[in-house]
Amino acid sequence: MPSFNDPQILREIIMDHYDAPRNRGLIDDDSYIKINMNSDTCIDNLDIQVKLNGDHIEDLKYDGEACAICTASTSIMSELVIGKTIKEARHIIENYTNMIYEKDYDADLLEEAIAFQNTYKQANRIKCATLGWTGLTRILDESEG
Amino acid sequence: MDIKSIRADFPMLNGVTMQGKPLIYLDNGATTLKPQCVIDKVCEYLTTYSGNAHRGDYDLSHQVDQEFEHAREVVKDFINASTKDEIVWTSGTTDSLNMVAYGYALKHLQADDEILISVAEHASNTLPWFDVANQIGARVKYIPLDEYGCVTMENVEKAMTKNTKIISLALVTNVLGHHIPMKDICAYAHQHGIIVVGDGAQSVPHEVTDVQDLDVDFLAFSGHKMCGPTGIGVLYGKYDLLNKMNPTRLGGGSNTRYNSCGIVSLKKPPYRFESGTPHIEGAVGLGKACEYLQSIGLQEIYDYEQQLRAYAIEKLKTIDQVEIYNETSTGAIAFNIKGVFSQDGASLFNKYGIAVRAGQHCAKILDEYLGVNTTLRVSFYFYNTYEEIDQFIDVCKKGDDFLDAFF
Numbered sequence A: 001m002p003s004f005n006d007p008q009i010l011r012e013i014i015m016d017h018y019d020a021p022r023n024r025g026l027i028d029d030d031s032y033i034k035i036n037m038n039s040d041t042c043i044d045n046l047d048i049q050v051k052l053n054g055d056h057i058e059d060l061k062y063d064g065e066a067c068a069i070c071t072a073s074t075s076i077m078s079e080l081v082i083g084k085t086i087k088e089a090r091h092i093i094e095n096y097t098n099m100i101y102e103k104d105y106d107a108d109l110l111e112e113a114i115a116f117q118n119t120y121k122q123a124n125r126i127k128c129a130t131l132g133w134t135g136l137t138r139i140l141d142e143s144e145g
Numbered sequence B: 001m002d003i004k005s006i007r008a009d010f011p012m013l014n015g016v017t018m019q020g021k022p023l024i025y026l027d028n029g030a031t032t033l034k035p036q037c038v039i040d041k042v043c044e045y046l047t048t049y050s051g052n053a054h055r056g057d058y059d060l061s062h063q064v065d066q067e068f069e070h071a072r073e074v075v076k077d078f079i080n081a082s083t084k085d086e087i088v089w090t091s092g093t094t095d096s097l098n099m100v101a102y103g104y105a106l107k108h109l110q111a112d113d114e115i116l117i118s119v120a121e122h123a124s125n126t127l128p129w130f131d132v133a134n135q136i137g138a139r140v141k142y143i144p145l146d147e148y149g150c151v152t153m154e155n156v157e158k159a160m161t162k163n164t165k166i167i168s169l170a171l172v173t174n175v176l177g178h179h180i181p182m183k184d185i186c187a188y189a190h191q192h193g194i195i196v197v198g199d200g201a202q203s204v205p206h207e208v209t210d211v212q213d214l215d216v217d218f219l220a221f222s223g224h225k226m227c228g229p230t231g232i233g234v235l236y237g238k239y240d241l242l243n244k245m246n247p248t249r250l251g252g253g254s255n256t257r258y259n260s261c262g263i264v265s266l267k268k269p270p271y272r273f274e275s276g277t278p279h280i281e282g283a284v285g286l287g288k289a290c291e292y293l294q295s296i297g298l299q300e301i302y303d304y305e306q307q308l309r310a311y312a313i314e315k316l317k318t319i320d321q322v323e324i325y326n327e328t329s330t331g332a333i334a335f336n337i338k339g340v341f342s343q344d345g346a347s348l349f350n351k352y353g354i355a356v357r358a359g360q361h362c363a364k365i366l367d368e369y370l371g372v373n374t375t376l377r378v379s380f381y382f383y384n385t386y387e388e389i390d391q392f393i394d395v396c397k398k399g400d401d402f403l404d405a406f407f
């Protein structure tokens, strides 16, 4: 568990996930639910795929053209939610969103995602830090009808 | 030019901060800062003679008309049009170009006619042409850029065919910033009966413009990119062409009379195109902005900005991680910091109070030429300084630390 307040460590987390994104790359498999997240206001353009198994997230993939913030936050998210139940995943997303918008959140649940705790200082980058997370939420909403 | 006293004219350059640092504004291609005299001119309308134009029969309304038409006269002189009736108020370059596309081209072009543009054009000089061409079965074709990203006379001649009816080009493009040989293009096009439309959004603010010397048929530009208010711009058109153009909006102000049978007689240009209550404070503000720029001197502004650009290029070239895409142009500088996504780069500049644009800059087919999807862009104006460029360069050198913005 990284120290919450050491910028150097937080920076390394982001760079690590940017340089070597986890679970990146789409697969050709119809059992995945797919969504394109193409922000109107920024350049990021991500495709996200999620495979559900009952109430579990079995797998998550993504690819596209995205900045360091968007890529790394989506990569970290993928690691956090794969294997979790939809309910657990939603709880994590909620905590992440709270962190981004400077509300109370449970850092333990977020693990490496706390690297984005200061995003509010660059308000125009909130979109980047949440694009993947919003995409996952939409897929979950869709799957639950 | 006395930059210090010029900077004193701009409230935004005196005390405004970004991320706790004094603002360094290097996004003048997007919009420009406003001098106090323009702000005062706008406020003067709002506080001492608010009334409608061309309407009332009382002193106040008369004063509005006088100021409003005086601004038209000033703009006419600014671009050396032959009469002020060739100056149509619009909401900006986008509006002006749409008026030419839907009011002129849609009326006069036919199936299989061709409209020539380039891949470096702004969306506002691309999308209206796509739509008009679609509606009438005409085609949009591209003048190829040369290896430096320029539109050359040779390539214009090559791209022209017997079906070419309109050539529409930015005098200076917003990403690559090259000048085009507009005067030669107009001369050659006119020999073949082709109408030439100029997008002056990035040229008119920065240099002497003489529409009669260029012999351009239409010229579009925006007030906010030349120290004027937002929401006001100009369409210049040769008078006989304006006469052949349809208004794209109808309503109060554009007609002289109509009856219940639907017979309408329209006013003459430019009023034919100015239905509805105009942006009066915008127009008088733009007139004042033109006078302000003239008081400094457009040639002086151009020369100084070229010196700033050359200085910035020279410094940028000393930084290994910086890749420049348009070293030789005269406008904005398009560049990237190697390994840094443009938006991450812009956040780093933001952290140091420097406004730099990232992205595709509304020229979304340019990537086909550049081979990169997005760039950073800095664009100067006459109030920028060498010291500001030095600070900008210092941040460029921090490229590796681009995540600093987040901590």
Ligand SMILES: Cc1ncc(COP(=O)(O)O)c(C=O)c1O
Pocket (backbone or CB within 6 Å): B029, B030, B091, B092, B093, B094, B095, B122, B124, B125, B170, B172, B173, B174, B199, B201, B202, B222, B362
């Ligand atoms: C070359 C060019 N054309 C057109 C426009 C559109 O101008 P406006 O948004 O003022 O209508 C711009 C502004 O970015 C531009 O740079």
